[in-house]
Amino acid sequence: MPFGYHGCYLRIDVGSGKGQRVPLSDDVLRQYIGGSGLGARLLLDENDSRPHFPDPLSPDAPLIFAFSPLVGSPLTTSAKFAVVSTSPLTGRFNDSLASSGFAIAGKQCGCDAIVIVGRARALSVLIIDNGDVRLEPADDVRGDACAVTEDKLRARLGANYRIASIGPAGERGVLYATISHDGRHAGRGGSGAVLGSKNIKAIAVRGTHRCDWARPQELTALSRDLSKRSFGPATAKYRELGTATNLLTFNRFGTLPTRNFQSGTFEDAERISPEELTTAHARTRASCVACTIGCEHIYSLGNKGVRLEYESLFALGSLCGVGDGDAVLRASQRCDELGIDTISTGGTIAFAMECVERGLLDEPWLTFGSGDAMLKAIELIGAREGLGQLLAEGSRRAADTIGQGSIAFAPQVKGLEIPGYEPRGLQTMALGFAVGARGADHNRSGAYDVDFSDKVDRRNATLESVRHAIDSEDKAALMDSLILCKFLRRVFEDFHTEAAGMLRAVTGWDVTADELRDTAQRIVAAKRQVNLLAGWTVEEDTLPERFLNTPLPNDPEASLSRELLHELVAEYHRQRGW
Amino acid sequence: MYVEFLGIPRERAGISEMEVEAETLGEVLGELSARCPGLSDLITPDGLHPSLAANLNGDEFVRSLDTRLAEGDRLLILSADAGG
Numbered sequence: 160m161p162f163g164y165h166g167c168y169l170r171i172d173v174g175s176g177k178g179q180r181v182p183l184s185d186d187v188l189r190q191y192i193g194g195s196g197l198g199a200r201l202l203l204d205e206n207d208s209r210p211h212f213p214d215p216l217s218p219d220a221p222l223i224f225a226f227s228p229l230v231g232s233p234l235t236t237s238a239k240f241a242v243v244s245t246s247p248l249t250g251r252f253n254d255s256l257a258s259s260g261f262a263i264a265g266k267q268c269g270c271d272a273i274v275i276v277g278r279a280r281a282l283s284v285l286i287i288d289n290g291d292v293r294l295e296p297a298d299d300v301r302g303d304a305c306a307v308t309e310d311k312l313r314a315r316l317g318a319n320y321r322i323a324s325i326g327p328a329g330e331r332g333v334l335y336a337t338i339s340h341d342g343r344h345a346g347r348g349g350s351g352a353v354l355g356s357k358n359i360k361a362i363a364v365r366g367t368h369r370c371d372w373a374r375p376q377e378l379t380a381l382s383r384d385l386s387k388r389s390f391g392p393a394t395a396k397y398r399e400l401g402t403a404t405n406l407l408t409f410n411r412f413g414t415l416p417t418r419n420f421q422s423g424t425f426e427d428a429e430r431i432s433p434e435e436l437t438t439a440h441a442r443t444r445a446s447c448v449a450c451t452i453g454c455e456h457i458y459s460l461g462n463k464g465v466r467l468e469y470e471s472l473f474a475l476g477s478l479c480g481v482g483d484g485d486a487v488l489r490a491s492q493r494c495d496e497l498g499i500d501t502i503s504t505g506g507t508i509a510f511a512m513e514c515v516e517r518g519l520l521d522e523p524w525l526t527f528g529s530g531d532a533m534l535k536a537i538e539l540i541g542a543r544e545g546l547g548q549l550l551a552e553g554s555r556r557a558a559d560t561i562g563q564g565s566i567a568f569a570p571q572v573k574g575l576e577i578p579g580y581e582p583r584g585l586q587t588m589a590l591g592f593a594v595g596a597r598g599a600d601h602n603r604s605g606a607y608d609v610d611f612s613d614k615v616d617r618r619n620a621t622l623e624s625v626r627h628a629i630d631s632e633d634k635a636a637l638m639d640s641l642i643l644c645k646f647l648r649r650v651f652e653d654f655h656t657e658a659a660g661m662l663r664a665v666t667g668w669d670v671t672a673d674e675l676r677d678t679a680q681r682i683v684a685a686k687r688q689v690n691l692l693a694g695w696t697v698e699e700d701t702l703p704e705r706f707l708n709t710p711l712p713n714d715p716e717a718s719l720s721r722e723l724l725h726e727l728v729a730e731y732h733r734q735r736g737w
Numbered sequence: 738m739y740v741e742f743l744g745i746p747r748e749r750a751g752i753s754e755m756e757v758e759a760e761t762l763g764e765v766l767g768e769l770s771a772r773c774p775g776l777s778d779l780i781t782p783d784g785l786h787p788s789l790a791a792n793l794n795g796d797e798f799v800r801s802l803d804t805r806l807a808e809g810d811r812l813l814i815l816s817a818d819a820g821g
Contacts, residue, residue: 392779392788395816396745402821408743411813412795434747469821580820601820611790611819613798649788649818 162373163228163665164188168201169270171292173285173357174218174277178292183271189668193227195254196640196682197272198243201225202252202689205274212693215247215349216332216356218278224323224362226266227642228665231370233382235389236644238262238449245693246348247356248334248503248553249574252596252689253348254603256639257323258447259341264321267366279358282330284312286320289366297360302327304496305339308361316363324361325351326498331543332356333551335503335576339495342455342466343447346500348575348597373667381664385650385657389451393649398444401456402469403433405579406476413714414584416577417477418527419509420570420705423581424713427482431472436484452646458488465492470601473579474505478570479512479533486530490537497541503553506576508536510554510569511546519563522546567704573598582706583717585610586620590628590727594700596686605645606631618717625730633679640682680735687737700728738806740765743815746789749775762791763802765812790817 160166164183171178183197191200205221206212213219222244229237240262246253265273269290279285282301283294299315300308308324322340329336329351336351337344345351354362372378396404409415410428417425429435433442436458443464446453457464465488475481475490494501512527514520525532525546539547549557554576558569570577575598582589591604601607609627610617634654638645641658651657655672662670687695701707707724711717741754750773759765762784770780779786784802792798792813793806806812 392786393818395788396818397821399748400744404744404816405819405821408815408819411741411743412792412819605820607820608818611798611815611817613800616797646821 161185161188161666161668163370165269165271165368165370167270168272168274169268169287169290170274171285172277173275173279173283173294173359176292176294180270190678190681191685192640192678193271194225194239194241194256194640194642195243195636196685198223198225198241198254199252199682199685199689201272201274202243203685206692212245215245215250215353218357219276220245220353222275222350222353222357224265224273226262226271227640229641229643229661230262230266232372232378232665234661235382235386235449235451236647237642238447239642239644240265241639241642242338242345242350244350244353245689246597247352248349249598251573251598251693251695252686253350254597254639255345255347255350256642257338257340257343257345259343260321260448261323261340261364263448264366265364267368268364269366269368275357277357282358282360285359285362286316287362287364289368300360302330305498306342312361312363320363320365322361322363325355326496328497328499328541329355330360333499333540333543334553335500337498337500339498347502347600351498372665374664378664381661386451388650389647394452394646397452397454397646400433401454403456403467403472405469406472407432409579412584413711413717414581415477416473416579416581418480419478419513419568420581421513422713423584423711425477428477430482431476431484431487439484440488450644452644454646460488460492463492466495467491470578471501474502475533478505478509480527481530481533482528483530486534490533493534493537499540502578503576504537504540506570507550507554507557508533510557511536511550513568514561514565519561519565569703571599572702573699575599580607581711582702583711583719584714585617586719587615587617587624587627589702589706589719589724590620590624590731591631593702593724593728594731596690602645603635604628604632605635620723620727622727622730625727625734628731629734632683633676636682637675637679738808738810738812740769740812740814743813745816746776746814749773749779751775760806761802762799762804762806765806766802788817790815
């Protein structure tokens with residue numbers, strides 16, 4: 160067994176309440192590292208004997224919490240875990256990541272991953288105490304918000320437990336429900352609905368199993384150096400302003416999705432910008448465990464604080480045409496409490512607002528620009544009541560129900576709602592969205608970095624864009640498997656070389672930068688393999704009709720033809736060797 | 738011509754835009770270094786610090802200090818990692 164690992168995963172059938180340790184070979188660990196990569200491998204292995212994947216919400220469908228060799232090390236931002244499954248929202252591969260103490264405590268249970276299958280007889284708390292597994296009733300936390308659940312369970316079980324939980328939306332099967340820990344969310348793709356379908360309200364972990372490092376002194380030196388650099392200009396944006404500062408930048412470039420992607424500029428952008436919000440709401444900073452960046456910016460709202468990221472700000476602000484900062488903060492807070500993905504929430508509500516605007520949906524109260532309407536829709540989604548039943552299914556299924564051509568402007572790829580990057584104005588990113596294994600997502604493709612550079616013309620993609628999109632996807636897959644925070648990405652001068660150095664110090668492997676490039680491709684291919692077994696076809700690698708052949712209204716030069724996108728996708732597949 | 742500041746550059750400059758008389762990117766950066774002390778450590782003789790980017794009129798990202806600028810141009814100075 161290499162250093163940095165336990166060499167096994169814990170497989171738990173919550174139907175029986177029993178767990179067993181399953182060995183992991185050195186080869187598998189080296190080939191898939193951890194996090195998203197290891198999760199993808201385990202997902203394939205779990206379904207090895209089946210011709211197809213089971214329904215994501217069926218008891219047979221596995222839900223995997225994957226740690227990594229760097230978890231528990233002194234490397235900054237390494238306290239992260241990946242949640243991997245097939246997605247109830249997309250039916251495709253899904254990996255969502257979150258941070259903080261759950262990663263460290265989970266790994267200290269003596270395993271490199273936790274695989275959950277089955278369905279508990281009643282709503283339960285899954286407790287893993289140093290690797291021993293038991294279920295306890297969850298009646299006292301039924302319907303509670305994630306933070307409340309964590310507080311109650313720590314009071315019941317002990318303060319040294321770390322808890323990941325679902326909110327009311329996860330219990331009710333909202334297809335984009337999250338799993339939350341310490342205020343952060345494994346947010347995209349509905350992993351919370353998967354946990355809810357297993358009748359598990361929360362997972363509580365604690366343990367004492369620590370891994371040894373192969374070269375502790377070298378690791379300490381690397382960690383000190385990385386921490387020092389993480390305080391520099393490369394992370395200043397995250398530390399000083401947070402991602403929310405993207406809003407005005409994107410608005411200036413005409414790439415801020417507005418009113419369900421009907422425009423790339425929002426007339427009230429200044430009103431909801433963090434610069435303006437800060438004048439009315441005190442802002443404090445926080446960070447995940449073992450992180451030196453401290454990117455979280457928390458705005459006061461009443462007697463509570465609200466974490467606000469760019470993605471929440473755009474989705475619950477400009478995308479719904481809402482220019483009321485208080486409403487956006489309140490909406491973000493309610494999404495956190497209910498345990499739902501803010502991007503899919505905002506995207507689905509914005510889609511419904513456009514349906515109302517076009518006379519396709521008879522809900523006259525649901526209009527662009529109304530903060531009250533957006534908040535009402537969020538409550539309905541969380542409760543799965545009234546219109547909320549439809550919106551809880553996401554924009555693609557809602558469009559399937561509404562019909563009348565509405566799928567053309569449902570803001571999704573493979574069923575996952577599109578993040579805050581207008582594809583017509585950021586065309587390398589458009590390709591990244593189209594081919595993403597889990598659907599449109601900015602954390603699995605950071606190709607926007609290239610669009611905001613002199614390497615490409617962001618409004619006129621060429622075949623050269625394909626290489627950039629592949630590089631970005633590979634790099635993200637590697638970071639999500641090591642796991643390190645992507646906000647460090649500009650700290651590294653040569654990411655692959657530095658990452659190989661970290662892995663050598665932790666594991667003792669003679670790993671090189673070139674090996675890690677191969678590893679990244681292997682991980683991306685594993686995600687695709689999951690999708691193939693789940694029924695993926697090449698026609699899914701596209702964008703909604705709205706973005707094809709119709710220029711961005713505020714920027715006529717930002718136009719993406721169907722033919723060009725198909726050519727880019729085909730070249731992507733060719734270069735991947737698929 | 739005008740310089741617009743976004744994100745960290747705006748925070749450092751303390752203003753959202755300023756008018757500058759310059760014919761090249763290098764001249765603009767020299768002017769900014771002199772007039773905005775908060776930005777001076779992010780501007781070197783070689784150009785902008787890698788954490789920042791410059792864009793001309795929302796269209797083209799520029800780095801060469803010899804880049805010619807025209808009257809009426811708007812130069813945007815922003816964080817290089819625009820997303821996240």
